[in-house]
Amino acid sequence: MIRRMNHPAWFFTPYVILFTTFIIIPVVIAIVLSFTYFNTIQTPDLIGLKNYIELLTRDEVFMQYVLPNTFKFAFIVGPVGYLLSFILAWMLAQVPHKSRTVLAIILYSPSMTAGIAMGVIWTVLFSGDSTGYLNALLLNIGIVEEPIQFLTSPDYLMTIMIVVSLWGSMGVGFLAMLAGIMNIDPSLYEAAYVDGLRNRWQEIFYITIPSMKPQMLFGAVMAVVGTFQVGAIGVQLSGANPTPQYAGQLLVNHIEDFGFIRYLMGYASAISVVLLILIYSISKATWSLFGERD
């Protein structure tokens, strides 16, 4: 009996069950649906690869706006957010324990509250009304003559999306890195200084980063994967899906557009499969950049 209870299968069953129900099954369903025409009301019809063919050949918005936007957004917010996380984590590691906890909470909180804060703080801050904070400030100083339409004008929307996302990017990756830095054995630094380490830069590059490689990898994967998954932000800021002139249209918005506005679930599933492939390959690439090569 005890032998049976100790069987390794017991330890991973909960994981397998949860992972299957919440990840594997939905993914499989999405893949199956991506080969169908499904309007959410009638039963799905199998139509083969048509969705994929249309995605690649006819969907102008996808090619012209969504993909470039998504890559632009992901490759700025991902790496910059990642660097910021590291720098802030390292800086926090230098301050005393109590104030560190407080500061860490302050830095971490935007990533938890982002959704609500976006609606409340950022839309008011960037409001195109002359009473919006930023506009009122600019008008008062005399820099602009009339309010700038930060949230509706396609020229500004993407930049603002990036700024707001960076503000909220101190998430789990940041915490992991902070933990990683804190866990480095201080004797390593002492030893290094004995061996002739000259300044903090060298400390970071020769000791800190190599000692926290797993956390760096985790942070990188989370940062890159995370940025592909966000979509709410452009819609929240501009107040509508699609965003004006698709200026802030990301892959996730495109999926919602087809799934819930045009009622083309099959097509939406096809896009989400593409998103899945994208994320997977990028996280693979991240692995090969930051992962341990055995």
Added chain:
Amino acid sequence: MAGKRAIVKKIVIASVLVLFAVIVLLLNRKENIDYKDFATEMGVVADFAGDKYVQVKKEYTADPAVQNLEFTADELFIDTFSGIDYGYSSPMTYLNNSEEFTITVNLPDSGLYNIEVDYIDISSGILPAELAIKINDLLPFYESESVKLSAIWEFETTEFMLDRYGNEVMPSSKKAAQIQTSKFYDTTALNREPLVYQLNSGTNIISFKIKTGEIILGSIRLTSPENLIAYDDYLELNQGEVKNQQILLSASELKAKNTPSIRLRSESDPAALIYETKSMRLNALDGYSFRSGNYAITYEIDVPETGYYYLGLKYRQTYLMQMPVFRELSIDGTVPFAEASMLAFHYTKDYRNLLFGDEEPYMFYLEAGLHDLSLRVVLEPYRDAYETIIGIMDEITDLSLEIKKLTGNNPDQYRTWKLINFIPDIEIRLDKWLEQLNRIEVHLKTYSHHANPGLLTNLNLAIEQLTKLREDVDIIPSKMMLLADGNTSAAQMLGSIVQNFLQNGLDIQSIYVTGEKKLPAAEANFFKKNIESIKRFFLSFSKRNYQVTESTTGVIDVWVNHPRQYIEIMQIMIDSDFTANTGIKVQLSLMPDENKLILANAAGNSPDVAIGVNHWIPYEFAIRGASLDLRQFEGYEETVGLFARGAMIPYAFEDGIFGLPETQNFWVTFYREDILVDGLGLEVPDTWTEVIEILPKLQRYGMNYYEPLAMFRGFKPFVATMPFIYQFDGNLYSDNGISTEINSDQSLEGMRLMTDLFTVYNVPKEIPNFYQHFRYGTLPIGISDLGTYLQLTIAAPEIAGKWNIALHPGVEKEGGEVVRWAASGAQASMILSSTDEKEDAWRFLQWWMSTDVQSQFALRLQTTYGVEYLWNTANLDAFAQLPLPQEHIDVILNQWEYALEASRIPGAYMVEREISNAWNEIVFDDVNPRIALDEAAKISNREILYKMEEFGYVVDGVVVKDYKVPTIYNIDDWLTERSGDDND
């Protein structure tokens, strides 16, 4: 020689200087004199047509009348009323809207009088009868222009009905068929006492004009003004002792109220007289509904033996932060002594017991038997503060307009103004405001138990800001934000505090008539409270209020997308009327989310009928075969005849109609009479050309026009864009529905105006909250909808009566007709095709949308929950009966003749989106409108074709089946019933 010249020069300069100094001194003296004049005038608010009652009363010279005079109806009228016996001994007469009558009084001596009438309100509406009283053809004071005679309202039932979960349902109210006697009061209750009129010796003609309402009038009496005795004298009147009895009354045992708005609510307080863990009991009076001046409630008490008693309440007052609210107590219609005329209820966050009194509770002498206890909201303690602040606000607005006239809209931050040269009395004005505000603050603080009442925070801030501006008046042009612009300005802060003074809510849970000072504990003990809340927590897992259930056969399942309170009333009406007459059972469920309807449909357990869904849902269901064509049913024609034609467009698909409008929105012009008409002397624009004409003047004063495109941030939906296209005779789609016509010449013209307004004429591009700007006066005119209308009527008392609505601006055609197409879509109803009981479902829908039921529902909603609950029914006849000002109803109904909704075709969303994108490109990227629209049309056409292929109208690029597009031009084709045989 040279020296002499120099001396002459010196003399000249010196004399010039002296002259200058004298002039300056003279000018200054003049200012001082002005100030004195100003100061004496100061009290009189010159804003109104007549003088205020307070001022007029001070100037009365006559003594209170000694003798009462009575006029019976047969002395005044030829026709007397004898239809119904109300048990009234004197003759009566029936009076209707806009009727007038006069009383002629010959007096030997002048005297002061109250006017008292016996009457019964028999109108079917919910608003009280309104009268104007003049003496010798003159309005004696401003308040006399509008005095009200309220009805006696009581609950339909005192046994509260239970809903299907065992919770008590708020009963609706009805007018009691009972003659009442009332004096005339100030409508605002800022003056507590009945209005006193001075009649001079000789002949006086008192004229009464009924402005609204329908009453049966008995006698009219001129009585000597109320003279309240002091409490000490009151005690002398009757000998007796405090009786050892205690009567506890729950607030739910309300006998009468003078407005339908006052309602009960359920309080989960174990210490309440009526309480149950499992279900909701109506056990308290909702204080918010009992907040406005003159609202009154009456309770009946049965006193066991004659003697003295204490009176008290269990109350909670969270409505005026750390300041008291006031109520007038009367017993059997009379205020027993002066102290009872303004009882203070101090701020408390939890329920608290209170025996009326000062340090010692007052003793009230009550004879054995039944007595009526009434409490009336009186605002007199706040009158001085209210009127002074309103006056200051008006003066601030004037000053800010004067400054803006001087400095222009966007003053240069680096230019220094010597304001005193242009507005010489500016410092005096500020001093006066500060002096008045400080006086008010000191005075108000004496009411409170707190050193710095929270309610007065805004007053303090306003004083601070004004003080700062007073220190250096020359900074005002660059600090208009502190004075009058925006929501942190002194004017706005004063505005918000003024609103609070009129909102004196008071929650009541029980009424005490007692001989003992010891009362039941106001709060349940710690353990009881916690045990109860734990019980409720666990019960919350099983109780499911109006939650969607499995669909059952034999019963029509209806999902309703309205709040719970609406559903309670609907279910009662259905049970007592529809089910009782037809035998068809209907079960309503609360629809939490419209998407659930789609999901339920996919899962195969959709309801039979959905009510209150967004107006585009029926089409989306129709095109996928999930909703039912209503043209097949008997009586279809009569039913659709109840709605505006244009409102039916979104429900048309192929040759069927798949839904009915339930509620309807309206887009009309809102404008501030005080600013636009009186202040700037502009007329309300009727066409777009006139709108453009008034813009320069508005903008010169830093104001602007609001076009609702500014409300939608990124994406401009059809609601905002379509009116422009149709007003210029454009069309969204070609007749066969395979392409769009947004790039036609007509549509292009509409698009030009739509974008020129923002690029050339500088109308604001983004305004998330028009209502606020409208209140501040920065956007004194604009187009908006029902939501704004409700906000302005309910939540903007400081500008009540200063704004109005007019028709949506349009385009003048040849022949002079102004075409004003505007959107109207709101909520809709539909029958789902999976229903088993389609005939019954149709009968239900037909019954629900019928004029009687809709107007009854509108009335019940308001008599149950208050006048704020306006039901904007799509049924035109029922809408016309709503208790709104007649001129507003006329405007709205006129506008609805131009009600329009965007046609729906497969791929319509792409057209909507592309118009929005084109607008963006033109406004932000300066793209030529023609190019932008052509591009938009190209993309839309491709999507339409693609969608048409999806739904089988086009095969491989060839049209195989025509798609008939419903538009305002051809919608009549859909409005006829279909005979049975061509129903496939």
